[in-house]
Amino acid sequence: MEKHNPIKILFADDDADIRHIVRTLLENDGFEVVEAVNGKDAVEKANESFDLIILDMMMPYQDGISVCVELRKSLTVPILFLSAKSQDSDKTLGLGAGGDAYLSKPFSYAELVAQVKAMIRRYHVYRGKDSIEEQEVIKIKNLEINPISNEVWKEGEEIQFTDLEYRILLLFAKNKGRLFSIQYVYEYVWDEPYYYSSNNNVMVHIRNLRRKIEEDPKNPKILLNVWGKGYRIE
Incomplete structure (x- = not known):
């Protein structure tokens, strides 16, 4: 059971080039992508209408961790972290803040799309009562x-x-x-x-x-x- 058509993704990253590339990639797969230019912008735009939220870890005004902690006060939407940091401690920090998954940069676009689809599929099963x-x-x-x-x-x-x-x-x-x-x-x-x-x-x-x-x-x-x-x- 799909919650929305098209599927909506909020993508927050302060790098305009990365936002453009990722947005183009996801839109080519049929997703609707809303951009946030920093952490504060992500908090203001996030709501339950989204099927997935993708957060860069390092952003101005609010980093990805603090954004995730704030969003988890009211939202159950799955959150995927993207980060240049690849240490296990960084992953633990992201997941401990309420994130659902973590991808280290650089990542392949095939890997990103596969992770996005898997997370959204699980979320739709969860929202659809999982039979x-x-x-x-x-x-x-x-x-x-x-x-x-x-x-x-x-x-x-x-x-x-x-x-x-x-x-x-x-x-x-x-x-x-x-x-x-x-x-x-x-x-x-x-x-x-x-x-x-x-x-x-x-x-x-x-x-x-x-x-x-x-x-x-x-x-x-x-x-x-x-x-x-x-x-x-x-």
């Missing part, structure tokens, strides 16, 4: 998860998730007690082949998820880690 069979609310401790409306409540208060966070939570919630390896979580949720470098991506998203569902994220009682084997919900 979930369960009709009843799933209750786990103080959480209530409605697989039909894709809503989650903690002690009666609704919690907002990114699509990846929600898909991770739902995978475990639908299979209480079952142990899932990091490899399985990545291949199921990201719908991409697993590589060892994918471990960090999964763990950062689980850490973000725990911040939202656990009373004490450092001492989790819901999403448990079985060292060396994987994760499960009891």
Whole structure:
């Protein structure tokens, strides 16, 4: 189920040449692209009408990290970071701020388009309820998860998730007690082949998820880690 036609992407980068190249590339693939010239401009233009937000990490007025943190206060739209920084610590910083994926510059245009399409496909599945069979609310401790409306409540208060966070939570919630390896979580949720470098991506998203569902994220009682084997919900 598509949320919009055409699919809308917000692309924020302070380099006009890069904006022109990426916009041309994505428009040739049928996407509608709205440009933002810096971080402040991105915050002002971002809203739920977009299917994807692409942020350069280093921008004037507001860098990509601070933009992402601000957007995550109200938006669940997937966010892709582009950056010349390629250290694992930089990727962890971006994902920890609420980003869904990270591409290091220079990247191939084929790689960018493939990542964009994969993220939008997952988001549309998330918004379209993912053909979930369960009709009843799933209750786990103080959480209530409605697989039909894709809503989650903690002690009666609704919690907002990114699509990846929600898909991770739902995978475990639908299979209480079952142990899932990091490899399985990545291949199921990201719908991409697993590589060892994918471990960090999964763990950062689980850490973000725990911040939202656990009373004490450092001492989790819901999403448990079985060292060396994987994760499960009891």
